[in-house]
Amino acid sequence: MASGSRQQLPLWRSMLFVPTNVEKFVESAPTRGADAYILDLEDSIPAAAKANARTLVRQAAAKVGRTGADVLVRINRPWRLSVRDIEASVDANVCALMVPKVTDPGHILAIAEILDEVEAERGLPNGHTKLFPMIETTDAYFQATEIAKAHDRVVAMNLGSEDFALSAGMLPEDEGLFQPTLHVMMAARAAGVLPLGFIGSIAEYRDRDKFRARIKQAARLGFLGSACIHPLQVDILNEEFTPTEEAVEQSRGIIAAYDEAKAAGRGSIEYDGKMIDEPIIQRAEQVLARAAMIEARSS
Secondary structure, X not given: OOOOOOXXXXXXOEEEEEEOOOHHHHHHHHHOOOOEEEEEOOOOOOHHHHHHHHHHHHHHHHHHOOOOOEEEEEOOOOHHHHHHHHHHHOOOOOOEEEEOOOOOHHHHHHHHHHHHHHHHHHOOOOOOOEEEEEEOOHHHHOOHHHHHOOOOOEXXXXXXXXXHHHHHOOOOOHHHHHXXXXXXXXXXXXXXXXXXXXOOOOOOOOOXXXXXXXXXHHHHHOOOEEEEOOHHHHHHHHHHXXXXXXHHHHHHXXXXXXXXXXXXXXXXXXXXXXXXXXXXXXXXXXXXXXXXXXXXXXX
């Protein structure tokens, strides 16, 4: 990892993909309520339209971020396209690049070096543009932890289920994706970056009940947010990746019991009929910190 400490991680419960060259989607995006919008230069843009889409990024970033949401850009993988995309996307209104088909830590380091130069040219602070690598091949899968730790610009990581399944020669079904998705989540956790995603294909969005069940499972398993491809998914992501009122109240009770025990010089703590140890106290602190972060964002 590059020297220095990581900044506070962003709040990205919901990240809605927006085709950069479709004006009606760009205009309507800020009304969808997502924490972040991903202007896409990759899969949703035909090859013949990529050059034009590139010229629209900075204008689109100002539009989709006008209500305060974060704006990312998903760049293309071939290096000749990647460099053009990076040069087109570095902007005060773009906080991060989503990097598909990352191959290894060197891939991230090369992009970080390019960003150093472009940010300096544009008068932006060094490190302004964060990185969100996507693990989409079996080669990258075995280097996920090293990729997440490659540079301080990395703030999040996920498994690209469709491309990964293709690389692994399997169908993008829950049975095969369960272990790889958890592996990438744990790699992100080990690196101290946001673990994003859920188990299953991102292409399924019409069945809201099924999607909600997937996101509930993801939250239980330790994920903190996900990208999505349709506005119908945004409210589910925001709701399920937000601590419930019950969880917040329970966490406050645990912390209060802990503080009372400390003040009384007691080492053992009981709350709601259960013995409370250090991991439970730390989990309660994390719940309260996340709830406070969400409240601050909402206000």
